[in-house]
Amino acid sequence: xxxxxxxxxxxxxxxxxxxxxxxxxxxxxxxxxxxxxxxxxxxxxxxxxxxxxxxxxxxxxxxxxxxxxxxxxxxxxxxxxxxxxxxxxxxxxxxxxxxxxxxxxxxxxxxxxxxxxxxxxxxxxxxxxxxxxxxxxxxxxxxxxxxxxxxxxxxxxxxxxxxxxxxxxxxxxxxxxxxxxxxxxxxxxxxxxxxxxxxxxxxxxxxx
Ligand code: ADP
Ligand code: 5GP
Numbered sequence: 001x002x003x004x005x006x007x008x009x010x011x012x013x014x015x016x017x018x019x020x021x022x023x024x025x026x027x028x029x030x031x032x033x034x035x036x037x038x039x040x041x042x043x044x045x046x047x048x049x050x051x052x053x054x055x056x057x058x059x060x061x062x063x064x065x066x067x068x069x070x071x072x073x074x075x076x077x078x079x080x081x082x083x084x085x086x087x088x089x090x091x092x093x094x095x096x097x098x099x100x101x102x103x104x105x106x107x108x109x110x111x112x113x114x115x116x117x118x119x120x121x122x123x124x125x126x127x128x129x130x131x132x133x134x135x136x137x138x139x140x141x142x143x144x145x146x147x148x149x150x151x152x153x154x155x156x157x158x159x160x161x162x163x164x165x166x167x168x169x170x171x172x173x174x175x176x177x178x179x180x181x182x183x184x185x186x187x188x189x190x191x192x193x194x195x196x197x198x199x200x201x202x203x204x205x206x207x208x
Contacts (some may be wrong), residue, residue, distance in 0.1 A: 010179075016150070029183055078148065104156050122165070
């Protein structure tokens with residue numbers, strides 16, 4: 001019934017809990033796929049190529065960029081990250097919804113270009129002190145990397161008003177429920193019916 005899939009953009013300062021929330025949301029929402037980005041960052045322990053990211057060299061990344069293969073790309077915390085344009089367009093054409101975990105620069109590009117209409121959600125930590133605690137508690141990044149990410153966090157937080165939705169990740173359960181609500185509500189928008197298509201009123205009639 002729907003005229004193509006919906007693109008959802010999720011952004012947050014590193015450590016705010018995007019990955020944690022996404023895992024919960026993907027289990028609860030059907031027909032939603034996750035866009036696997038390309039990155040030049042080294043894999044963290046437990047991350048798999050093709051699942052968490054496509055891990056590529058700087059040369060490979062720049063070749064893809066020069067061939068216009070990215071819907072958006074950005075340098076974040078000293079590494080390159082990009083979203084594959086063919087992958088996104090193919091998924092949306094199949095009528096599937098797709099969710100992107102991208103930084104504020106990449107989100108701004110997609111929202112400005114308007115090549116693909118997107119629903120944007122910003123995830124904020126309850127405080128910067130809690131953000132630092134989570135980054136340290138994750139135990140995957142060096143002190144130097146954590147310092148870079150915390151330094152960027154305040155700047156990234158300033159982009160929050162540019163997003164349609166704001167979710168504060170205080171309790172994981174509440175934040176995941178809020179995210180699921182956003183997705184479900186957006187899927188129910190009447191503009192998502194193909195233009196001119198009449199709603200079958202029989203759907204609302206009880207059969208006798
Ligand atoms: P991101 O993907 O945004 O960088 P992660 O999902 O990796 O963040 O979360 C960073 C750390 O914070 C992880 O160790 C995760 O378990 C923890 N975390 C995530 N959400 C919460 C929360 N609501 N309360 C406490 N800890 C959390
Ligand atoms: P991490 O290295 O912690 O996985 O991600 C660091 C940052 O890069 C996060 O803010 C994440 O949202 C962002 N990111 C991940 N993939 C992409 C992408 O394809 N494009 C952009 N612009 N940012 C991305």
